[in-house]
Amino acid sequence: MIHKKAFDEQMKHAVYKAIFERRDMRHFNGEPLDEAILQRLFEAAHAAPSVGLMQPWRFIRVQSSELKQQLHALVEKETQVTAEALNDSKDAFLKLKVQGILDCSEVLVVSLMPKREQHIFGRRTLPEMDLASAACAIQNMWLAARAEGIGLGWVSLFEPEALQELFSMPRDATPIAVLCLGPVDAFYSEPMLIEEHWAERGELKNYVMTDSWDGSKEAQAQKQWQTTES
Amino acid sequence: MIHKKAFDEQMKHAVYKAIFERRDMRHFNGEPLDEAILQRLFEAAHAAPSVGLMQPWRFIRVQSSELKQQLHALVEKETQVTAEALNDSKDAFLKLKVQGILDCSEVLVVSLMPKREQHIFGRRTLPEMDLASAACAIQNMWLAARAEGIGLGWVSLFEPEALQELFSMPRDATPIAVLCLGPVDAFYSEPMLIEEHWAERGELKNYVMTDSWDGSKEAQAQKQWQTTES
Numbered sequence: 001m002i003h004k005k006a007f008d009e010q011m012k013h014a015v016y017k018a019i020f021e022r023r024d025m026r027h028f029n030g031e032p033l034d035e036a037i038l039q040r041l042f043e044a045a046h047a048a049p050s051v052g053l054m055q056p057w058r059f060i061r062v063q064s065s066e067l068k069q070q071l072h073a074l075v076e077k078e079t080q081v082t083a084e085a086l087n088d089s090k091d092a093f094l095k096l097k098v099q100g101i102l103d104c105s106e107v108l109v110v111s112l113m114p115k116r117e118q119h120i121f122g123r124r125t126l127p128e129m130d131l132a133s134a135a136c137a138i139q140n141m142w143l144a145a146r147a148e149g150i151g152l153g154w155v156s157l158f159e160p161e162a163l164q165e166l167f168s169m170p171r172d173a174t175p176i177a178v179l180c181l182g183p184v185d186a187f188y189s190e191p192m193l194i195e196e197h198w199a200e201r202g203e204l205k206n207y208v209m210t211d212s213w214d215g216s217k218e219a220q221a222q223k224q225w226q227t228t229e230s
Numbered sequence: 231m232i233h234k235k236a237f238d239e240q241m242k243h244a245v246y247k248a249i250f251e252r253r254d255m256r257h258f259n260g261e262p263l264d265e266a267i268l269q270r271l272f273e274a275a276h277a278a279p280s281v282g283l284m285q286p287w288r289f290i291r292v293q294s295s296e297l298k299q300q301l302h303a304l305v306e307k308e309t310q311v312t313a314e315a316l317n318d319s320k321d322a323f324l325k326l327k328v329q330g331i332l333d334c335s336e337v338l339v340v341s342l343m344p345k346r347e348q349h350i351f352g353r354r355t356l357p358e359m360d361l362a363s364a365a366c367a368i369q370n371m372w373l374a375a376r377a378e379g380i381g382l383g384w385v386s387l388f389e390p391e392a393l394q395e396l397f398s399m400p401r402d403a404t405p406i407a408v409l410c411l412g413p414v415d416a417f418y419s420e421p422m423l424i425e426e427h428w429a430e431r432g433e434l435k436n437y438v439m440t441d442s443w444d445g446s447k448e449a450q451a452q453k454q455w456q457t458t459e460s
Contacts, residue, residue, distance in 0.1 A: 006379030007244060014241035015248045015377040016274065019370050024279045044246065046434045049254045049372070051386060053421060053429035058451070059438045067441055082354050093351065115452065121323065121428075122386040124312050128361055129386045132406065135365035136372075140249050142279070143373065147245040149236030156281060156352040156359045169443045176362065191283060198351075199283035204276045208289045211297055213399045221288070222345065 018143040023188045025151030026097040028104040031183040037148050038106060038181070044144035050133035052121030054113075057134040060167055062107040070166055071109075071158075071178065072101040078157040096196055099155045105182035109163060110138060114172040134176055141179075151184035248373040253418045255381030256327040258334040261413040267378050268336060268411070274374035280363035282351030284343070287364040290397055292337040300396055301339075301388075301408065302331040308387040326426055329385045335412035339393060340368060344402040364406060371409075381414035 007015065042059065050056060062068055079098055083090045101107055116123075116130050123129050138154060145152040155178040163175040193199050206221040237245065272289065280286060292298055309328055313320045331337055346353075346360050353359045368384060375382045385408040393405040423429050436451040 007247070007377040010240070011244035011247070012377045014237060014244035015373060016270070017237070017241070018245045019274045019374060020277050022277075022279070040246070042434055042438055044249045046432075046437060047250050047252075048369070049252070049384065049421075053423040053431075055432050055437070055451070057437060058448070060443070061438065061440045064441050078355060082350060082352075085350050085354055113451065114448065120312060120315050122312075124315055124387075125308060125389050126386045126406065128358060129406075131358055131361055132365035132368075132386075135362035136369040138362075139278070139366040139369040140373075142366075143245060143370075144249060147237040147242045154279065156356045156362075157354075159355050167442055170448075173443070176356065176359075191279075193283040201283075202276075202285050204272055207276060207285070207287060208272055208291065210291045211294050212397055213290070213403070218288070218344065218400075221285070221343065 014147070018146045021187060022142050022146040023151070023191060025153045025180070025184055025187070026100045026192060027184060028100050028151055028180065028182040029185045030103060031105065033105040033150060033182050037150060040148070041141045041144050041150070041181070045137040045141040048133060048137035048140050050136075051123055051129040052119055054116070054119045054130060054133065056113045056116060056130040057137045058111045058113055058173065060109040060111070062109060067166065068101060068107055071107065071163070072099075074159065074162045074166070075099050075101060075155060075157050075178065078159060082157060092198065096193070096198065098157060099178070100153055100180040101155070101178065104151070104153070104180035108179040108181065109167060109175055110134060110177040110179060111169060111173045111175045114170045116172070131176060138177060138179065145181065146187070149183070150181060151187065153180040154178075155180065244377070248376045251417060252372050252376040253381070253421060255383045255410070255414055255417065256330045256422060257414060258330050258381055258410065258412040259415045260333060261335065263335040263380060263412050267380060270378070271371045271374050271380070271411070275367040275371040278363060278367035278370050280366070281353055281359040282349055284346070284349045284360060284363065286343045286346060286360040287367045288341045288343055288403065290339040290341070292339060297396065298331060298337055301337065301393075302329075304389065304392050304396070305329050305331060305385060305387050305408065308389060312387060322428065326423070326428065328387060329408070330383055330410040331385070331408065333412075334381070334383070334410035338409040338411065339397060339405055340364060340407040340409060341399060341403045341405045344400045346402070361406060368407060368409065375411065376417070379413070381410075381412060381417065383410040385410065
């Protein structure tokens with residue numbers, strides 16, 4: 001058993017600092033990512049919680065520059081299709097930098113494991129809990145990367161089937177992320193989508209209800225969107 | 231811009247310590263959870279990344295003891311149904327403590343926001359990215375809780391529709407978690423499902439492939455399950 005005591009103040013501060021200063025990065029300086037750091041990030045990911053301990057995360061390191069180019073092309077293609085689907089927000093969207101695949105030093109594809117249907121614990125009514133577990137693994141990696149001074153960006157602008165084909169994945173292994181990792185010149189002081197006026201941060205009080213759904217809080221929480229995406 | 235530098239060694243250590251010593255807790259000592267700590271945990275959750283910055287997480291604090299009892303009953307019911315579905319693993323499963331709703335000091339229901347279909351950025355091909363964002367929020371809360379010396383357990387043994395009804399939620403707000411929070415006597419030294427021999431931790435090297443899917447690594451990663459759940 002590990003003793004229950006809380007971390008000391010300085011260590012608590014470090015954890016909160018990683019949480020509050022973590023950013024979804026799209027700008028990298030192209031410097032190499034130290035292999036020892038990358039291994040620590042994988043270990044952090046692999047220490048994530050998972051439903052029934054199924055450990056559903058799989059990582060593919062993309063090292064071939066030809067594959068990186070093809071992956072970049074697939075993300076560019078989906079970026080255009082998304083832009084068209086956004087109608088009025090199309091121009092604002094196309095001004096954003098939405099990925100850093102060719103600028104970063106390490107590209108990872110994260111996928112859910114195949115044969116997930118055999119895992120029932122915690123998933124009988126909510127089969128998507130495997131994705132939740134894999135997201136926790138990526139969040140661990142993100143926070144560890146921030147502590148290491150390394151940027152990480154999660155890109156989900158792709159057709160999963162196209163990635164399955166590109167990386168010869170089984171049909172029941174679902175890609176959920178393209179991660180761009182590497183040294184950065186600086187971390188954004190606010191999430192880039194706030195800096196670029198794409199969205200605003202909602203007020204926390206509107207996200208916490210008591211004992212029952214609260215429609216008036218929900219209306220407030222939805223409000224920052226009415227001035228932006230819709 | 232925030233300077234790019236890595237955290238110092240002691241602060242890095244704190245972040246990794248939270249990551250490696252975080253546990254999915256089911257045992258609580260029933261002591262109250264300080265309100266100031268809970269607020270910091272909510273702030274940590276709300277600092278999570280989210281796809282297109284949609285901030286899809288919603289929290290319902292369950293303070294009514296009647297609602298806690300009803301929630302407990304719903305989880306108990308699904309636990310029995312899951313046990314039946316597990317066939318050969320039924321007895322092993324029923325020996326596990328799978329929730330701490332009546333023992334912990336704070337129960338939260340986490341749900342995805344309604345009207346998610348209006349958010350297209352990063353979700354056109356992968357609409358489930360909103361769940362990934364909410365899972366990152368819970369992971370932030372989990373790590374902050376560990377630093378605060380507070381236990382957190384994520385329970386997904388429930389019928390989402392039953393929770394929607396219990397908390398008068400809109401039909402398009404999907405509950406994804408019942409979180410149990412509170413002081414604990416000690417954190418498990420290994421994930422409880424490992425301590426209880428439900429599952430083993432896979433070897434990290436089998437979870438990291440290069441440039442292409444690797445069926446032999448996958449077979450190794452799946453192997454720890456052949457001795458347990460199947």
